[in-house]
Amino acid sequence: MITANVLRNRTAGELTEGERAILEAAVLETRLLPADQVAVRQGEPVNVSILLVHGFMTRRVDAADGRRHLVGGHVPGDFVDLHAYVLKKLDHDVAALTDATVAIVPHARLERIQSECESLTRRLWFLTLQDAAIHRQWIYRLSSLNAYQRIAHFLCEINARLLAIGASDGAVFELPMTQVDLGEVCSLTNVHVNRVLRQLRENELCTVRASRVEIHDLKALVAAGQFDSQYLFLNQQTAARACGLESR
């Protein structure tokens, strides 16, 4: 099911059967995107939005000096560029981080949802607001946390988001990101990332190796990253698990 992970384990509640049927019917087609392919380019007009079904995607901004910044990360169930429905062009690129399966939803069909289904419209609005909340937290992470805290915070966030869709068990998850990618998320050089990952391993908080994260002490990792999952709007049980407060 294309929409299986949409709003899964969020405070907004699951989609009703009716809402899910409407959303599934709004999908024009699914596409496979190879890793690194740009799906939406900055400044280009768009008339469809992308629902991520499988894989990881990112939002990228290229700085004037050529450095790339990853300013957003997406996991299955995320409506990656729903804001393009209103904006009609993006201020950043959207690209596949891994091979990804995406569902294409034309804006004309979103328009129909908006006029015909108030409850689903409100849920889609929730998704864009949640997106904004995540962006605010990414700003906080870069402005207030040091290198060790930034990486710990990011790993906690990804674990929480994957927990919500059943792609993490709270202890182990796949993270198909290189150290360069992590550096672009956390504004750190490769050397800095490398050292922090070693420190996290030596402190027995987690091990990041070969696209796989193994969390040894989630509570300690949460404390190290000063992570509070409130901004992810997870349901109570998932939020507790994301902070290591409840067993699997």
Added chain:
Amino acid sequence: MTRRPAVLKPCEHPGKASAEDGVVLLDGPDGVAVAMTPDAAAQTAESLLRAAAQARASHGPAGNGDQG
């Protein structure tokens, strides 16, 4: 209601510099996380020392003047 601390006051805690793979890493204070070449780090250190001396001179012997 908890009062928030005064904003944007000069930090009283120093950053910590270390060497890793031929690069100087500066962690803190606050959210600082910078990697520099040894030359850039040495020049930054000299610049910081000069600025610290100027700041002390302009704000008396305590040297930790409240900028807020």
